[in-house]
Amino acid sequence: MATIEERIKQVTARVLKLNPEEIRPEHNFAADLGAESVQSIELVAMFEQEFGIEMEEDAALAVETVGGAIDFIRDVCRQQGVETEG
Amino acid sequence: MRLIFIDRNESSRANFYPLSYSRPIWDLRCGIRSLAEKIIARLGVSDIACFVPDTMAEAYRQKTSWPVNDLSSLCGDELFIVDGRVKAEGLPKTAQSGSEVTTDSEGNVLYARVDPSQAATLAQDDIDAFLSSAGRTLSRSERSVATWNYTWDLILANAEEIRRDFASLGRQGIEGVVEEPNALRGSRNDIYIAPGALVHPMVVIDAEHGPVYIEQGVQIHPFSRIEGPCYIGAKSIVLGAKCREGNSIGPMCRIGGEVEESILQGYSNKYHDGFLGHAYVGEWVNLGALTTNSDLKNDYTTVSVMLDGKHAIDTGSTKVGSLIGDHTKTSIGTFLNTGACIGAMAVLMATGKPLPKFIPSFGWYVEGVVTKGFGRTSLYKTAEAAMSRRGCQWTGADRAMWDAVFELTAPARNEAVRRGRIAMSK
Numbered sequence: 001m002a003t004i005e006e007r008i009k010q011v012t013a014r015v016l017k018l019n020p021e022e023i024r025p026e027h028n029f030a031a032d033l034g035a036e037s038v039q040s041i042e043l044v045a046m047f048e049q050e051f052g053i054e055m056e057e058d059a060a061l062a063v064e065t066v067g068g069a070i071d072f073i074r075d076v077c078r079q080q081g082v083e084t085e086g
Numbered sequence: 087m088r089l090i091f092i093d094r095n096e097s098s099r100a101n102f103y104p105l106s107y108s109r110p111i112w113d114l115r116c117g118i119r120s121l122a123e124k125i126i127a128r129l130g131v132s133d134i135a136c137f138v139p140d141t142m143a144e145a146y147r148q149k150t151s152w153p154v155n156d157l158s159s160l161c162g163d164e165l166f167i168v169d170g171r172v173k174a175e176g177l178p179k180t181a182q183s184g185s186e187v188t189t190d191s192e193g194n195v196l197y198a199r200v201d202p203s204q205a206a207t208l209a210q211d212d213i214d215a216f217l218s219s220a221g222r223t224l225s226r227s228e229r230s231v232a233t234w235n236y237t238w239d240l241i242l243a244n245a246e247e248i249r250r251d252f253a254s255l256g257r258q259g260i261e262g263v264v265e266e267p268n269a270l271r272g273s274r275n276d277i278y279i280a281p282g283a284l285v286h287p288m289v290v291i292d293a294e295h296g297p298v299y300i301e302q303g304v305q306i307h308p309f310s311r312i313e314g315p316c317y318i319g320a321k322s323i324v325l326g327a328k329c330r331e332g333n334s335i336g337p338m339c340r341i342g343g344e345v346e347e348s349i350l351q352g353y354s355n356k357y358h359d360g361f362l363g364h365a366y367v368g369e370w371v372n373l374g375a376l377t378t379n380s381d382l383k384n385d386y387t388t389v390s391v392m393l394d395g396k397h398a399i400d401t402g403s404t405k406v407g408s409l410i411g412d413h414t415k416t417s418i419g420t421f422l423n424t425g426a427c428i429g430a431m432a433v434l435m436a437t438g439k440p441l442p443k444f445i446p447s448f449g450w451y452v453e454g455v456v457t458k459g460f461g462r463t464s465l466y467k468t469a470e471a472a473m474s475r476r477g478c479q480w481t482g483a484d485r486a487m488w489d490a491v492f493e494l495t496a497p498a499r500n501e502a503v504r505r506g507r508i509a510m511s512k
Contacts, residue, residue: 045457045458057460058464061460
């Protein structure tokens with residue numbers, strides 16, 4: 001199974017139409033990857049679908065970077081009993 | 087005699103979703119007056135109390151001078167208890183006396199007249215027990231009363247109710263300012279323009295086929311056409327609109343484009359071009375430019391509406407537009423399907439196609455699917471901003487009521503969001 005980081009990069013690349021290999025943890029979704037407000041909604045929905053989790057909108061949308069998303073989603077997966085690797 | 091309005095039955099309230107999420111059914115408009123105002127006028131009473139769903143009580147106390155959910159209002163006087171769905175004209179006159187009750191087919195009290203001694207014998211634990219006790223023990227009235235059963239009943243009856251209310255209110259003539267040149271068609275007896283209303287030049291008010299009632303502080307801007315029957319509530323502004331027959335526009339609205347046979351509860355904006363027909367729009371709604379609803383199917387068959395997102399209800403009418411809950415916003419160019427049920431606190435972004443017939447409350451329709459969007463907090467901030475622009479305050483009681491609506495509507499929304507995620511991931 002791919003790591004959380006790999007899965008987040010794949011989802012981000014799909015929604016924002018980017019090459020996953022060019023996405024780094026320090027990238028800011030809006031400033032570096034060009035995510036517009038509507039796409040941030042899509043990203044949250046797609047992360048929920050990818051990991052089978054429910055995220056609280058305010059907290060999820062406050063995450064600004066790819067690395068922040070990795071930490072946040074890892075925490076949510078742990079809280080909701082979702083098994084992940086990496 | 088004390089009039090007691092009741093609106094406690096969730097199954098009947100559900101037939102008026104999404105408008106009834108945030109108000110009792112008796113506050114809905116039909117014609118010039120609300121359902122409550124019609125009943126009060128019919129009975130001629132001034133001592134009034136009411137019972138609403140518990141989740142709404144605190145917020146409703148902010149809006150009314152009546153006692154709300156106060157059990158002491160059931161004591162000490164003859165009671166005339168009326169469900170908010172009851173049509174006023176079927177109610178008995180107050181001069182009659184004695185206790186009696188009429189219930190619907192499920193045993194819910196539609197109206198009851200209870201003398202003080204009889205009231206003391208009924209269960210006093212809570213209002214629901216009291217009503218249940220009244221329904222079981224009071225003598226049956228031989229009178230059957232008609233009820234409003236769905237929101238579209240109000241839409242479809244609106245034109246006739248404007249005529250009826252206009253005649254009942256007995257006001258006519260021009261007390262406001264009508265600037266020349268203008269065209270007033272039909273009998274002047276069928277036009278009432280209240281003091282403080284301003285009709286700009288180049289406006290047509292056509293009362294040939296029904297009365298036109300314009301409240302205080304209304305502004306009608308040039309190139310508007312107001313066709314009766316029509317009611318325009320206090321301080322609303324009509325901006326060059328084509329107001330076709332049968333509209334009731336509540337207070338503080340902004341109206342542009344084409345509007346036909348529709349009811350706007352109040353404080354809502356349909357500022358720009360776009361068609362709204364056979365619709366009921368709640369409060370604090372903003373319809374973006376070119377938002378348009380269909381109110382007639384291409385095959386001329388009757389329109390169905392899904393109030394819960396699952397079960398289609400045949401309205402029996404070929405003309406039904408949209409039902410739109412409070413605080414909902416549409417983007418520019420939004421197309422609403424025939425008989426669309428758009429929940430409260432929803433955000434709709436256009437797709438270039440007609441939207442689904444059901445959008446859940448608090449749902450954000452983005453890129454063709456329902457999402458959680460920016461969430462409830464964002465919607466509340468927007469509601470607070472919108473209300474403050476009209477001098478109204480968003481309070482903790484409002485928030486608590488909407489939190490309850492959020493929970494009530496969660497199943498339909500969660501299902502729509504789940505489907506949205508699946509669709510988005512393909």
